[in-house]
Amino acid sequence: MSHFRDDKPGLRTLILGAGGHGRVVLDILLHGGGHNVVGFLDNNPQLxxxxxxxxxxCGTVDEVAEIARAMRIDGVVVAIGDNGVRQGLAREVEGLGIPLLTAVHPSATLAHNATVGRNVVIAAGVVVCAHCQIGDSVILNTGAIVDHQTMVGEAAHICPGVRIAGRVKIESGVFVGIGATVIPKVTLGCESVIGAGAVVIGDVEPLSTVVGVPARAVASTATDDDARALIAPARPREGDRNSLFVATDLT
Ligand SMILES: CC(C)(COP(=O)(O)OP(=O)(O)OC[C@H]1O[C@@H](n2cnc3c(N)ncnc32)[C@H](O)[C@@H]1OP(=O)(O)O)[C@@H](O)C(=O)NCCC(=O)NCCS
Structure with missing residues (x-):
């Protein structure tokens, strides 16, 4: 395929994670141009x-340092849907001295004075308005709108079709479910979860889950086992809580 020839111009890029979100990131990079996507890394042995x-x-995520060196990689995009895993992996990759790249779909609209961090993925049709600050490893998914002066913290995921009003503060690791709406000036506490279609009209406590219209807190039934099923390290390292594990299809 001429698309992926080794001598293709552009930044030689690896995508970490070959699941659903990884495929979206590949599509964004191909549409955007400027990248020669030379491979995926994923810990799923079947891939x-x-x-x-x-x-x-090309190999597993655990091998990123060697593979990046051998393939003369210019940078990577960490394409893992789970916020905590994406954040941890991005930090490890950066610690290895490998540049983190940001992927912006050409149909996205970004205000000239918006700031965007590293390892950010901005999908098709996203609108980011004046003076917004988008942190490292954030996902702004398809068609999301982020209005003026809103801050989106590290490794938050704003799902497709979400509408965030102006002057909202979204702390790190927040998950805003598909189609949710957030009114102006509220704060979404760190690692909180906003249910699909919710309308948030007040501050949300850190680590809490809110659903509905207007949004109300619920006790989440997700268990540790559920979480383990989603984030299964293919090659766990004994006693190493920061192992470079990767799930394959989290979004
Ligand atoms: C909010 C969410 C994470 C809750 O998941 P959970 O912790 O497994 O919670 P449960 O399914 O046990 O639901 C708990 C309660 O909230 C209700 N609820 C869950 N999600 C809801 C939603 N989006 N809107 C309204 N009510 C909802 C359930 O009916 C249940 O109510 P009950 O206690 O009266 O029976 C999940 O339902 C959700 O909305 N996920 C969004 C996924 C998404 O947007 N993915 C896009 C990826 S790009």
Missing amino acids: QGRRVDGVPV
């Missing part, structure tokens, strides 16, 4: 040696 959307899976 090794195969191609995902035509791009080879």
